[in-house]
Every structure is written in structure tokens, then in C-alpha cells.
Amino acid sequence: MNADLEDVDAFAARARAWLAENMPLADQGRETFFLYAATHPTDDEVLARAATCRQLQRRLFDGGFAGICVPREYGGQGLTPAHQAAFNREIKGYDYPAEIQASTFIPCMAVLLEFGTEEQKHRHIPGMLRGEEIWVQLLSEPGGGSDAAGAVTTATRHGDQWLLNGSKIWTTSGWWGDWALCLARTNWDVEKHRGLTVFSLPMSAPGLAIRQVELVNGSKDFCQEFLTDVAVPDADRIGDVDAGWSVMTRWLHHERTISGGSPYITGGGNRPSDGPYEITVLVTAARRLGLIDDSHTRGLLGEARADALVQRALVESVTRKMATGALPHHAAAMLRLFGGTTNARRAAIATEVYGEAGVVWAPDEETNAQVGLGYLIRQASCIGGGTTEMARNVIAERLLDMPRERRADTDAFRDVPRGPRASSTP
Amino acid sequence: MFTQTADQDLLEATTEQYLAATYPPARLRELARRDSTFDAALWKQGAELGWTTLLVAESAGGGSVSGNGLADLVAVAFQFGRHAAPGPLIGTNIVAAALGRWGSKERHGAALAELLDGGATAAWGYAPRLGRRAPAGVRAARSGDRVVLDGTVPHVETGAPNGYLLVAAVDDDGTRSHHLVPLDAPGVHTAPLGGLDLTRRYAAVALRGVALPATSRVGEPGTADDHDEELLDLTAVLQAAQIVGAMERAFAMTLRWTGDRYSFGRPLGSYQEIKHRMADLRTQLEAGAAVVEKAARRVGDGAGDARSWASAAKAYAGRLGPEVIQDCVQLHGGIGVTFEHDLHLYLRRATVDAQSFGTPAYFSERLVRLVEAGMQQEETA
Ligand SMILES: Cc1cc2nc3c(=O)[nH]c(=O)nc-3n(C[C@H](O)[C@H](O)[C@H](O)COP(=O)(O)OP(=O)(O)OC[C@H]3O[C@@H](n4cnc5c(N)ncnc54)[C@H](O)[C@@H]3O)c2cc1C
Ligand SMILES: Cc1cc2nc3c(=O)[nH]c(=O)nc-3n(C[C@H](O)[C@H](O)[C@H](O)COP(=O)(O)OP(=O)(O)OC[C@H]3O[C@@H](n4cnc5c(N)ncnc54)[C@H](O)[C@@H]3O)c2cc1C
Numbered sequence: 001m002n003a004d005l006e007d008v009d010a011f012a013a014r015a016r017a018w019l020a021e022n023m024p025l026a027d028q029g030r031e032t033f034f035l036y037a038a039t040h041p042t043d044d045e046v047l048a049r050a051a052t053c054r055q056l057q058r059r060l061f062d063g064g065f066a067g068i069c070v071p072r073e074y075g076g077q078g079l080t081p082a083h084q085a086a087f088n089r090e091i092k093g094y095d096y097p098a099e100i101q102a103s104t105f106i107p108c109m110a111v112l113l114e115f116g117t118e119e120q121k122h123r124h125i126p127g128m129l130r131g132e133e134i135w136v137q138l139l140s141e142p143g144g145g146s147d148a149a150g151a152v153t154t155a156t157r158h159g160d161q162w163l164l165n166g167s168k169i170w171t172t173s174g175w176w177g178d179w180a181l182c183l184a185r186t187n188w189d190v191e192k193h194r195g196l197t198v199f200s201l202p203m204s205a206p207g208l209a210i211r212q213v214e215l216v217n218g219s220k221d222f223c224q225e226f227l228t229d230v231a232v233p234d235a236d237r238i239g240d241v242d243a244g245w246s247v248m249t250r251w252l253h254h255e256r257t258i259s260g261g262s263p264y265i266t267g268g269g270n271r272p273s274d275g276p277y278e279i280t281v282l283v284t285a286a287r288r289l290g291l292i293d294d295s296h297t298r299g300l301l302g303e304a305r306a307d308a309l310v311q312r313a314l315v316e317s318v319t320r321k322m323a324t325g326a327l328p329h330h331a332a333a334m335l336r337l338f339g340g341t342t343n344a345r346r347a348a349i350a351t352e353v354y355g356e357a358g359v360v361w362a363p364d365e366e367t368n369a370q371v372g373l374g375y376l377i378r379q380a381s382c383i384g385g386g387t388t389e390m391a392r393n394v395i396a397e398r399l400l401d402m403p404r405e406r407r408a409d410t411d412a413f414r415d416v417p418r419g420p421r422a423s424s425t426p
Numbered sequence: 427m428f429t430q431t432a433d434q435d436l437l438e439a440t441t442e443q444y445l446a447a448t449y450p451p452a453r454l455r456e457l458a459r460r461d462s463t464f465d466a467a468l469w470k471q472g473a474e475l476g477w478t479t480l481l482v483a484e485s486a487g488g489g490s491v492s493g494n495g496l497a498d499l500v501a502v503a504f505q506f507g508r509h510a511a512p513g514p515l516i517g518t519n520i521v522a523a524a525l526g527r528w529g530s531k532e533r534h535g536a537a538l539a540e541l542l543d544g545g546a547t548a549a550w551g552y553a554p555r556l557g558r559r560a561p562a563g564v565r566a567a568r569s570g571d572r573v574v575l576d577g578t579v580p581h582v583e584t585g586a587p588n589g590y591l592l593v594a595a596v597d598d599d600g601t602r603s604h605h606l607v608p609l610d611a612p613g614v615h616t617a618p619l620g621g622l623d624l625t626r627r628y629a630a631v632a633l634r635g636v637a638l639p640a641t642s643r644v645g646e647p648g649t650a651d652d653h654d655e656e657l658l659d660l661t662a663v664l665q666a667a668q669i670v671g672a673m674e675r676a677f678a679m680t681l682r683w684t685g686d687r688y689s690f691g692r693p694l695g696s697y698q699e700i701k702h703r704m705a706d707l708r709t710q711l712e713a714g715a716a717v718v719e720k721a722a723r724r725v726g727d728g729a730g731d732a733r734s735w736a737s738a739a740k741a742y743a744g745r746l747g748p749e750v751i752q753d754c755v756q757l758h759g760g761i762g763v764t765f766e767h768d769l770h771l772y773l774r775r776a777t778v779d780a781q782s783f784g785t786p787a788y789f790s791e792r793l794v795r796l797v798e799a800g801m802q803q804e805e806t807a
Pocket of ligand 1 (some may be wrong): 170
């Protein structure tokens with residue numbers, strides 16, 4: 001390791017002092033994250049929060065704490081995962097640009113770092129780190145999200161540009177993001193993994209129509225995009241033509257590190273606080289409801305507390321083991337699985353602790369509403385970022401080397417069966 | 427399963443080799459039929475491998491390999507779980523830790539030296555779950571320069587016949603203090619107990635007018651409540667490590683089985699249902715190992731949040747460990763519930779560790795109390 005690198009403890013001390021001076025505290029009991037917000041934020045409120053995220057990201061950049069593991073030539077700090085981990089510990093309790101960590105930094109920036117040309121990296125990464133470019137992922141399609149390689153959005157080459165046609169869906173922050181990574185089919189006549197290519201494109205591109213999709217908790221941050229002859233210069237292609245799947249495997253890997261383990265995200269994938277699920281918030285609620293002496297309630301609180309600590313230990317340990325090579329990078333799927341199931345369980349625990357108060361509430365009881373609506377949307381934590389079933393497949397097949405599933409999609413993609421929701425073969 | 431130093435790896439590897447050679451499953455089955463499973467010569471060899479000194483400071487005759495003796499001992503306990511090995515590993519280390527921390531050289535030095543060199547073993551007589559309706563426990567009465575102990579300890583793990591018992595007794599003033607009781611002292615009566623574990627033996631202990639020199643007390647008068655909590659942290663981490671070892675063994679056996687066993691013309695492991703179950707079990711195993719490793723580091727370093735981590739380790743491994751192994755039994759089908767198959771060796775070990783010295787629910791409750799204490803501190807600050 002480079003001997004001139006700042007010592008991690010010294011770095012942590014410097015970060016602690018800087019954070020105290022420069023970053024606002026997080027509002028502990030309140031869930032600001034759009035997807036989980038109980039307040040049905042208006043578009044204006046979402047845009048205001050997005051602007052705050054940009055400003056906070058800019059502050060991190062100016063303070064020398066953006067892109068801690070990103071090489072200096074692209075505007076980062078050129079430090080190590082240990083420095084990022086230390087910063088993530090220090091930033092706990094502060095507000096920070098939580099909403100743009102995914103998808104801007106993982107997977108988009110991580111993918112650019114691995115597959116972008118020098119020109120692409122210089123063009124985009126400093127802007128990402130300054131909060132000027134927010135990126136989203138155009139990956140899932142109406143016909144299927146788990147089977148990413150089954151994408152039917154098509155890119156056709158015309159000279160030195162490509163024309164994209166098709167539809168993408170479930171794009172988080174699609175309507176206010178600046179740029180996107182997009183997976184498209186460039187060859188229908190080969191096995192499906194061999195006919196894909198990744199592109200980057202601005203969300204304001206002509207021919208790209210965006211529709212917001214309302215979720216069960218009232219959030220409208222999800223989007224569906226319709227692409228009609230969207231022109232993308234060949235210079236904005238990421239990786240080789242028809243080599244999109246090698247980009248995708250890393251894209252999916254980085255996406256799975258959302259529950260922890262990525263060196264590129266600030267806050268370790270956690271939001272500034274666990275909102276209504278923060279253990280002290282839960283204990284306070286149990287007191288208010290007169291249940292703190294009820295042994296069943298205490299059992300639930302203890303379970304929530306134990307699970308949160310175990311999850312933290314697991315993220316730290318698997319991250320360390322992947323860094324030293326003690327576990328292969330597929331081990332990140334264990335973090336995704338544990339994160340998903342544990343988040344689902346804690347939503348159930350909170351709902352049981354709140355009881356009636358979590359299903360019927362007064363206008364000013366925002367935390368109660370968060371608990372109720374959090375329960376409604378809870379499976380999102382087992383779906384978004386790749387489902388827990390897909391994580392189980394990865395663990396079984398890649399980590400445990402168990403037999404692969406039999407495949408029904410090995411012919412030329414044109415001939416592979418598709419459900420009615422996938423758009424038809426060109 | 428743990429991130430370890432090279433020295434810890436070596437300690438674990440030598441322990442693993444020794445246990446694999448000494449206690450193969452066939453040997454465990456033989457021991458199952460014996461009243462006593464303790465073998466003084468084998469225990470002494472274990473002590474030579476470093477099993478008994480790790481929680482005791484060098485100045486008191488002990489020594490760790492990494493500077494964090496609990497993290498070292500976790501590697502040994504993990505292997506004890508993997509091999510369902512006999513030997514009062516946890517009790518002996520816990521009592522040695524107590525003597526090293528709070529004992530005095532003149533009064534307890536000889537006993538500690540015996541524990542460290544493997545010449546004797548020890549048990550900690552503690553059962554945190556017993557509620558208000560439980561029998562009174564042990565009382566201590568002063569009589570001149572002697573102290574007389576009366577009462578019962580519901581169960582202790584037995585080891586060497588010349589072992590020691592560390593037990594808290596209620597003094598005349600109502601406070602509790604620890605005493606070191608030689609098991610061969612007059613008035614100490616032990617009655618063997620049955621139990622799940624095939625290779626560990628348990629006994630109920632009755633103390634009837636056991637007169638000891640007043641100097642048998644370990645620690646200042648009235649310190650047993652605090653000290654018991656500290657010993658419970660250590661015990662919880664070590665039990666959790668054994669449980670994770672038992673889980674690891676059962677999981678590895680099951681993974682092999684899902685490859686070898688065929689049904690409907692394909693290996694069990696080719697069914698997605700089975701693959702997904704194995705993925706869940708593998709993740710729970712990793713989570714158990716992670717929280718044990720973290721807890722060992724925090725407790726061994728004396729960190730401020732050590733008690734929460736120790737409690738989380740036992741609450742999680744105690745709750746999930748036996749369930750994971752039960753799922754391994756399920757995936758074995760009928761053979762999994764037979765005595766002939768080895769799985770139950772690990773299920774027994776994990777279940778006994780999960781339920782003794784505080785159930786998972788006890789540690790879950792302890793976690794809530796710690797959260798409340800933290801909140802109260804914040805409120806008064
Ligand atoms: C909060 C959230 C944020 C998201 N953000 C984005 C985003 O920004 N960009 C984007 O492109 N997408 C995004 N998604 C979409 C997400 O990636 C997909 O929803 C997900 O991959 C599942 O795809 P699907 O919804 O099409 O379900 P399907 O793939 O149709 O799956 C349906 C069900 O079948 C299971 N299943 C499918 N195949 C298998 C198999 N082979 N074995 C076992 N089970 C299987 C799945 O696990 C699931 O339970 C987001 C989703 C959520 C909930
Ligand atoms: C208490 C008891 C009493 C019994 N009494 C009798 C009796 O009187 N007469 C008699 O003939 N038998 C009896 N049996 C045997 C019993 O019927 C079998 O144990 C049972 O059918 C399972 O078969 P197996 O043990 O060979 O396990 P396997 O068939 O090898 O199965 C092992 C594991 O794999 C799972 N598995 C197998 N195939 C699949 C698949 N395709 N998809 C998903 N999972 C799969 C099973 O559910 C199981 O978890 C008894 C068993 C017990 C435990």
C-alpha cells in the first residue's frame with residue numbers, strides 16, 4: 001500500500017471535525033427517503049430534496065470527502081475502502097445525499113470506472129462527485145427485471161450513432177435524473193447474453209418520454225420510459241458492441257452491494273437514520289403506547305435490536321472477507337439477501353408494536369403513518385436491486401457451486417419464449 | 427469462518443487436527459455410553475495446545491496469541507462445536523478469567539495454575555434465567571475466619587474430579603460475593619444429571635455446610651453481581667462460537683448430501699427449493715459467524731458497547747443455530763432423525779449451548795434493557 005496515504009485514524013479525526021462544521025444533522029425520527037416517505041411528497045418537494053442532495057454532495061466534494069475510493073484524476077480522493085468505511089462510521093447521524101448514492105455512484109459510477117473510456121470517465125465522474133450529474137438505471141423492462149439479459153429494448157446502428165426503441169420501467173428517480181446507463185439489445189440472432197450493449201444517455205434526450213408510476217405508499221418516484229428513435233452517439237457506448245453482458249455482470253454486482261460492501265457509497269448504503277425502525281424510536285413508541293412492560297413487545301424489540309446489530313456485523317465481515325479474497329465477490333448476494341429479509345422482518349415488528357396506531361392515525365402522527373405505509377411497501381426491500389430469489393440463486397450456484405438451473409433460453413434470442421408483457425420481436 | 431491473524435489460524439488448525447484425530451464421531455458414540463467422559467491426559471494435551479490460558483493476563487500466568495484472548499478462544503470454541511468435543515472448555519476458561527481478574531495471587535494462585543496447565547478444570551455455577559420462584563441459591567455465613575456455604579447449584583458441567591466451582595453466595599448483608607469451592611471439599615455433594623449432550627456431563631451440586639477459609643472469596647465483597655455480568659458476556663460469546671461451529675459442520679454435511687442424494691433422477695441440490703434453502707442457511711451461518719467475531723473483538727477489547735454485542739451474538743446464534751441444524755435434518759429426510767447419522771451430535775451441542783447460561787430470549791431482553799439504559803443516560807446528560 002502507498003506509504004503517503006493518510007492514516008485511517010487521522011483521516012477519521014479530520015472527517016469528524018469537518019462533518020461537525022459542515023454537515024447538517026439528520027432528523028432522527030423522520031424518514032425523508034422518497035420511496036418510504038409517508039407524507040406523499042409533492043413533485044416540488046422531491047425536487048427540493050434533490051436540490052439539497054446536490055448541495056450536500058457539492059459540500060462533500062469541496063471538503064475533500066467525495067469519491068473517497070475514486071482515483072484523484074477523476075476528482076476523487078484516491079484513498080482506500082478502509083477510509084470510506086471510517087467516513088461512513090463518522091457520518092452516522094448527519095444528513096447526507098442518501099437518495100443519490102444509488103444509482104449514481106453504484107452502479108453507474110462504478111460501471112464507468114470499470115468500463116468507461118478515459119474520455120467518458122473525465123467527462124462524467126467529476127460531475128457525479130460534484131452533485132451535478134445524477135444518474136439512473138434503465139435496466140428493468142415491462143417483460144421482466146430479474147432476467148436482465150432478456151432485455152428487448154433495441155439499439156440499431158446508423159453510421160456513428162444508434163437509435164434506441166423500446167420501454168424501460170421501475171426507474172427510481174427517472175423523472176429528475178440527468179443521465180442514465182441503459183441496457184439494449186443490439187443483436188437478436190445470437191444467444192441472448194451475446195447480443196446486448198450498454199449505452200449512456202441524457203434523460204432529456206429527444207424521443208425519451210417519461211411517465212411517473214405511483215407506488216402503494218403514494219410515492220411517485222418510480223418511472224416508466226418509452227424510447228422512440230432516441231439517438232445515442234457511438235461515443236456514448238459503454239464497453240464493446242454485443243459485449244454488454246460482461247458490463248452487466250459487474251453492474252449487477254455493484255447493485256447488490258447496495259446493502260453494504262461498496263467502496264463507492266457514502267453512508268454504507270444506510271440512510272441517515274433508520275427512521276421509525278431506529279431502536280430508540282421503537283422503544284419510545286412502546287412507552288407511549290403503554291406497552292414497554294409487555295414481555296411480548298419486549299421480545300419484538302430485542303429481536304429488532306439483535307437483527308440490526310447482526311446485519312451491521314455481517315456487512316462489515318463480508319466486506320472485509322471479499323476485500324482479502326477470503327470470500328468471492330458473489331458473497332455480496334448474502335448481504336443483499338440478509339438485508340432484504342431483515343428489513344421485511346423489522347417492518348413486521350414495527351407494525352406489531354404499533355398495532356392499531358400503525359393502521360389508523362391522526363394527521364400529525366407521521367411516524368405512525370410511516371410504520372403503516374412502510375409495511376405496505378415492505379417487499380420493495382426484497383425486490384428492488386435484484387430480488388432475494390435471485391440472490392439465493394447466486395449464493396447457491398456461485399458460492400455453493402450447486403447445480404445451475406436448466407435453461408430454456410439458449411437458442412438465438414429471437415426464438416426464446418417471452419411473456420405477453422415483453423414487446424414483440426422486431 | 428473468522429477473520430484471524432496467522433497465529434490464530436495456527437491455534438485453530440492445531441485444535442482442529444487434534445479434535446479430529448481424538449474425537450471422531452465413532453469415539454463420541456462410545457463416550458455416550460460412559461458415566462464420565464473426562465480424560466485427564468487428553469485435557470492436559472489440550473492445555474498444551476493453548477486452550478486454557480487465553481483469557482488470563484500474562485502477569486497472572488496466562489497469555490493470548492493476538493492480544494485479544496477472547497478472539498483467540500473463539501477459534502477453539504468454534505472447533506469444539508464442529509467436533510461436538512467433550513471437555514469443560516467454557517467453564518474452565520471462565521473461572522480462570524475470574525481468578526485472573528479478581529483473584530489474589532496468594533489465595534487463588536495455586537488453583538489458577540492448575541487450571542492453566544490442565545491439571546484441573548472448573549465450572550461457573552450460574553443460571554441467569556432462574557426467576558424469583560427459583561430456590562434461593564447459595565448463602566454464605568461468616569464463622570470466625572471461615573465462611574460456610576449452604577445451598578444448591580442446579581447444574582454444572584463436570585470435568586476433572588478434582589475440579590473447582592466458582593459460585594456467587596449471598597452474604598449476611600444481602601450482597602453477593604464469589605467463592606471458589608474445591609469440588610472435593612467436605613460437604614460438596616454432586617448428583618449426576620441426564621441431558622441432551624452425548625459427551626458433556628452435568629451434575630447438580632448441593633453445598634451442605636461447606637466450610638472454607640474466608641480467603642476463598644474471589645473479588646471484593648459484594649462484587650459478584652457485576653462480575654457475573656462480565657462472565658456472562660464471555661460465556662455468551664463462547665457459546666455462540668460453539669453454536670456457529672456446530673452449524674458449520676451440519677451445513678457442510680448437508681451441502682455434500684444434496685449433491686450425493688438423488689430423487690426423481692436428479693441430485694436434491696438441483697431443485698431450486700433445496701438451493702434456496704441452502705442459500706438461506708449459508709447466509710444465516712455467515713451472519714452468526716460475523717456477529718460472534720464482532721462480539722469477540724468488542725468484548726475482548728473491553729469496548730463500551732461490548733455487552734450489547736455479546737448479547738446479540740447469543741440471541742442470534744442461540745435462536746438461529748438450532749433452527750439451521752433442524753433444517754439440515756429436514757433436508758436429510760428420514761436418515762436425519764436416526765441415531766446412526768451424525769447430525770444429531772451437532773444439534774445436541776447447539777441446543778444445549780443455546781438454552782444454558784441464558785436463553786436467546788434472555789439475551790434479547792438484556793439487549794432491550796441496554797437500549798433503555800443508554801436512553802436514560804442520554805436523557806440525564
Ligand atoms: C425499490 C425498487 C427500486 C427499483 N429501481 C430500479 C431502477 O432504478 N432501475 C431499474 O431498471 N429497475 C429498478 N427496479 C426494478 C427491479 O430491479 C425489478 O423489480 C426486479 O429486478 C424484479 O424484476 P420484475 O419486477 O420484473 O420481477 P420478475 O423478474 O418478473 O420476477 C417476479 C418474481 O419471480 C421471481 N423470479 C424471477 N425469475 C426467477 C428465477 N429464475 N428463479 C426464482 N425466482 C424467480 C422473482 O424473484 C420475483 O419474486 C426497482 C425495483 C424496486 C422495488
Ligand atoms: C417417523 C417416521 C416414520 C416413518 N415410517 C415409515 C413407514 O412406516 N414405512 C415406510 O415405508 N417409510 C416410513 N418412513 C419414511 C418416510 O416416508 C421417508 O423418510 C420420507 O418419505 C422421505 O424420504 P427420505 O427419507 O428417503 O428422504 P429423501 O426423499 O431423500 O428427501 C430428502 C429431502 O429432500 C427433499 N426432497 C426430495 N425430493 C424433492 C423434490 N423433488 N423437491 C423438493 N424437495 C425434495 C425432501 O423433502 C427431504 O427434505 C418414516 C419416516 C419417519 C421419519
